[in-house]
Every structure is written in C-alpha cells, then in structure tokens.
Amino acid sequence: MRRIFPILSLHLKSFFKTPAAFVLMFVMPVLFSWIFGGMSVNSKQNKPVVNIVADRNETNTEIIKLLKKDKNFKWETETLKKARENVSNDMVIAAVAIPEDFQERIIGQRALFDVILQKKSQDYQALNAYLQGSARLISSSYQAADTLEASFSDVLAGVVNQKGIVVERQTIEKNPDNHVQVNLMVVGFAIMFMMFGLSGAASAILDERRNGTWGRLLISPARKGEIITGYLLSYFIMGWIQFAVLLAAIKFMFGSSWGSLSYLVPYTSLVIIMVTGFGLMIAGIVKTKQQAMALNSVLIVSTCMLGGVYWPLDIVPEFMQKIALAVPQSWAMSGFKEIMSGSLHSGILLKDILALLGFTVVFFAIGLRGMKFE
C-alpha cells in the first residue's frame, strides 16, 4: 500500500498547481457565498410584514404568541379593514385572520386561519408552511385539552411557553440571528463547486489514459487497488480542503456557526465521498475529458436545481419535492440543515445518511465498472 502516497501527493500537487482549479474551488464559491449570503443577511434585516387580525381573548392571545415565534416575519396586529388595505397596497405579504369559529373549525378539521393575500410570493410560501405547522400544533393542543379536561388556552399557553416544542421553528429559537439559511446557501454553493471541481479532477483520469500515464501506472508494480485508492483519496482531500476553506471564509464573513463538529465532520466526509463517486462515475461512462465536462455541466446544474441547492425545497411544489428525492443534493442539504440548525433529529439525519450511502454505492459501482484497467 506504500504506492498510494506517491499517487496521492502527485495528484494533489498537480491539482493545486493549476490556477484554474484555485478559481473554481475557492475563489468562485467564496465570491458567490459572499454576494448571495450578504444579500440574504441584508434581506433578513428587512423582514416581511404579516398582519394579524384577531379578537382579543385568552385563546387568541396564545395563538398570536405562537405565531410570533417565527422571527422571520414581522407580525403586526391590525383591524380587518386596515389589514385588507395593507395587503392591497402591498405593504404586507399577507394578513392572517383568526376566525371567531376557531374551535368549531378544529372540531370540523377545517382550515384554521383565513389568509388574505394578493400573490403567492416566496415569502408567502414560507409563511404558509409555518401556518400549517402551527395549525397542527393548535389542533393537537385542543385534543390534549379535551383528554386532560383542562382549559384549551392553558394547554396552548403551556405549549407556547415550552421552548423546543415547536419543532419546525426550533432553529429560529437556537439561532436568533438566523444564519442557518445563509449557511445552507453557502453549503449549497460549496457542494455545487465541489461537484464541478472533483468531477473535473476525476475526469483527469481520461486525460491520463490518453497521455499514457494511466497505462504506465498499470504496468508498474502498483496494484489496481493502490492506484485507484491513491486517486480517490486525493479527490477526497481536495474536497475537504475546499469545504474547510469555505466554512472558514464564511465564518469570517458572516460569523456563522456550523452546529456540532462531531456531526458535521463525518457527515461532510460522506458528502465528499459521494461527490467523489459522482466524478468517478462520469469518468467511467464517457471516453474523453470534453464529454465529461459537457455531461458534468448538464448533470450538476440540473440536479443542483432539483436538489434545493439554489433555493429551499419548501418553496417548490410538492411534485418537485418528490422529484428532489431522486437527486443526492437534496439529501445532502437536508442533513446539513439538520446539523446546522442545532436541533438535531437523529431520525431525519439517519435517513439522509442512508440515502447518501445508497447514492455513493451506486456511483462507485458504475464508476469502477467503467474504469479501464487494460
């Protein structure tokens, strides 16, 4: 196995000697993250406003408290007339009315909130997801109050005041400065550029095949296993260097936190191995580096779009969310979201890990099968 190291160090050295590799792997992702991350942070300072229309009573007070837990929006209580005016003048993204027959609606399993809006914007999509989550929580509280024979408003108050129970928005509780979305955007760019970088590096095998160095290695005392391990290990290390540089740069630029390192490091390693497998698969199924570059561009950009790398999957239609399950980036992003939110759900993360492992095995199987060892 001592022949792995020379192969590994040669590839790292030759890769980092190329200025284009530096631009692709470090400059571009940092620049993208800085621009889009900066935009995102600034946009969060001007939060979208949502009006609440509700009668003053004990239950409504608790519901308003619950809604206001989402710090992504600025919640302002208004009269119905004023709220309608605000919506039509585009002053607010929507108005949420808590109806008088609220409890009947719970029993009848009807929509709990009346929402007044002009257009279904991205902000509205996020609001809608949150309203649905809150509605489920309120219904559960109502049923619990019924079972415990306690007052509904008391149970709801208990739920609202207990930190950590609002699962979907726990993120906001733990990261009040809301850097998770920025972090995910950065991670998304990192994954995309890493896919370009590592796929490009893996397709260098095709150049080596053409130049004869691949053949020369095969007739040397180095075994196939040593050769392929040397190559793959070099791509893995390249991926990690890129990821670490990006994380450090974003920490420096936005002061972001990345969640628990004990989860982040092994999970990132798995994502990098998956991306390496992707590069190997492309190198294994095409004949020239030009073909690899063309295929990489199409596959990487389209799967990144589908997989929620450029925008959150929450805002796309349900059928698109189902399609996203077929691309590895969606699982990778989901896992990163879990880890970075600080409210880790091992069940979700385990699902993400298993899916990524599945993709990795498939990619490696196709890639290694396509490798020419003669």
Add this chain to the structure above:
Amino acid sequence: MELLNVQHLRKSFGQLEAVKGVTFSVKKGESFGLLGPNGAGKSTTINMITGLFPPTSGSIFLHDIDVVKQPKQAQKRIGVVPQEIALYQEMSAWENLKFWGRIYGLNGSQLTRKVEEVLEIIGLSDRAKDKVSTFSGGMKRRVNIGAAILHNPELLIMDEPTVGIDPQSRNHILETVKQLNEEGMTVIYTSHYMEEVEYLCERIGIIDHGVVIASGTLKELREKMEDRSRIKLTIDGVKENAADINKVLAGHFSEKEFQFQDNQLIVFHKEPQLVLSELVHSVTETGTRITSVDIVEPNLESVFLHLTGRNLRD
C-alpha cells in the same frame, strides 16, 4: 541463460486475433529487436509481456516468474518505455522521475541518487527543474526512457522510443540504450527504423500478421536472403509496361527474383554487377525509360521485403 521465454502466445479481441502464436526467447544481457509493420501484433505482444493484457493462451516466463499469473512480481523487474510520452507534462523532469522512482519502490537518499544518476545518463541534469511541457520532443523521449531505468530493471522493453524526434536526440537515445545493454541490461527494442535495430540488436524477430515469421541474428537473417543484393530500377510508366517487362525478364530471371513496387522494379541477385547491363538493356528494349539505378547490399529491410513482400512502413 534465458531471461524471457514466450511460448505460443495468442491474443484475441472479440473476433479479431491480433497475435496468433508468437514464440521467441531472449537471453540475459542480450538486445533483441522486434520488427514488424503497423498492425503486425508487435505492441499487443509487448503489452502481454508487460502484464497489461492477459494472453488468450500461451505462456510468458521472466526467469521462473509466470508473468500471466504473477504480473506484479514480473513488473518489478521490467522497465517499459512506452511509445507515447507517458509523463506528467506540468511537472518537472525531476518530479516525474521522482514519482516513477517511488512507484517502483525507491525512496529517500537512494531515490535522490538514482534520479540524479538517470538525469546524467539522459543528459538533462541542467534542465531537471524545468517542466516537461517546455521540452523538445527528443528531450521528452529521453525523460520517458529515464523513468523506465530508475529501478535498474533486468529487462528493458522499448516500444518505438525514437518516433518523431531530431537526429541529435535519436543518436543520444541509441547511444544510451547501447551503453545500458553493454552494462548488462537485457533490451527488447521495437522500431520501424531498421538501421536502429541493425545497430542495436544482436538478434531480431520479424513479426507479421500476428506470427513471428523469422528470427535470428542479422547474419542468419541475411542468409535467408542467400546474400542477395537488390537492384532497384526506377522506371517511367512501370505499371503500364509491367506486362512487357515481365515477358522480357522471364527469360533471364525466375519469378522469385524480381518484383514491382511503386514505380520501381526490384531484382534480387547475388552478383548484381554481372547482370546489371543485361537487365538495363532488356528493360530499355520494352520502350520504357529508366530514370535511376541503385544497388542495395543485403540488409534488414531487404530481408523484411523478401519475407513479407512489403516494406516495413507499408
């Protein structure tokens, strides 16, 4: 003592049988030339000896190592100079040699010493730190050879190592190979250039259509030609008048003693001076015009032509 023994080697790629039972052996310290036109099966044979392809059938032994079963054991003792420049172009000559040295198990001061030594042998010590991509074709070929001799292989296999280079580099390479062979390294040399093979190799195998059609020392091969020289007559309109020339020559030479090639009539004869005037006279009688006459002493090219009926570079 035999170093390499190749027996009944066959290799098929689907329906195509590229090598059809090649048999030859190479003694320790010998330089053996493998001659053959493109597509003759030369490179496929070399690739099987180096362990890149497993043969369809047959055996290859390096000493007592079965190359087919233990290719990695054999590869430690073989140095291969491939036909293409198999080097990392963006790395320096030094870095390339160091890398290939490490792949062959050298390290530390031993590796540094060997790299310096090899750079000296290939005459590139002063350009050691320059990128290979800045080198001329000849210099790249020299580094290509250097990478194959770092580990002092017992057997050096060179597959057309002088293709497309300047005469100065070619001479340097030939001298290097000659010197390595004189120092005891066994060499298998394939080339299109017969003069290189004649200069370097003690024994020669001629391969065509996947079989070795003749092998032996240059002297033995010349004897197959019965020491006949070639008289080459360049004639205007030789193709149009071939039938007439044939008729005239039939009275003087047997069918095997002459052949047409391009715009030339080639006649094989032990004593060309004796038949030259008669030959010129006979050909002129047909009304054709001879533009040049050349007498070529028996050499490897004429052996190849005699055995295969075509030039090596056809």
